[in-house]
Amino acid sequence: MKRGCILFFLIILSYAKEDSFITTEEYGQELYKNPRGIGCIQCHGINGKGKVIATYKEKDKQKILxxxxxxxxxxxxxxTKTLQDKGVMPKYYLTDEEIQAIYLFLKKQSLNKTP
Ligand code: HEC
Structure with a gap:
């Protein structure tokens, strides 16, 4: 009976721990894809390493955005750059916590070698 109780407790504990363990990075990833506005992923690529947004011609020259x-x-x-309202990027209203989560997610991506 007593052992059963402890086991039950340990299971609950490990679930709780697993949950909070994945949160910040996953949260960052979700925000990166959907930050209340157009997703960063659309312009900075799946892992933040950049991507071609569009190609166009200007005075007969091929340009790449x-x-x-x-x-x-x-x-x-x-x-600073995420929150500034200039250039191609849309304006975002993200809290410190949200920006930190996205930043953490991207830092993890930068350790990953594939482009
Ligand atoms: C519509 C396309 C677009 C979207 C969406 C977008 N960005 Fe950008 N971002 C750019 C472009 C283009 C630049 C280069 C500077 C410029 O022209 O504005 C840039 C620059 C930046 C920079 C500065 C990079 C440097 O080296 O100076 C940061 C940081 C950044 N973006 C973060 C984000 C984050 C975080 C999100 C999502 C919350 C996001 N961007 C969404 C297009 C986009």
Whole structure:
């Protein structure tokens, strides 16, 4: 009876732990895909390493509009640039916590070698 109780407790505990263990990175990934507005993924690629947004012609020259690699910035630069309202990027209203989660997700991606 007593052992059963402890076992039950341990199972609950391990579930709770697993849950909070994946949260921040997964949360960041979700936000990256859907940050209340157009997803970062559309312009910075699946893992933040950048992608071609569009190609177009200007005065007969082929031009490429590209979302840059955003996995290697320090946090301060990342935050400032994410929130600034200029250029191609839309304006975002993200909290510190949300930006931190996205940043963490991208840092994990930058350790991953595949483009
Ligand atoms: C519509 C396309 C688009 C979307 C969506 C977008 N970005 Fe960008 N982002 C760009 C482009 C293009 C640049 C390069 C600077 C410029 O022209 O605005 C950029 C620049 C940045 C930079 C600065 C990079 C550097 O090296 O200076 C950061 C950080 C960034 N984006 C983060 C984000 C995050 C986080 C999101 C989602 C919340 C996001 N972006 C969504 C297109 C986009």
């Amino acid at each position: 590209r979302g840059p690699d955003i996995t290697k910035l320090d946090f301060k630069t990342f935050k």
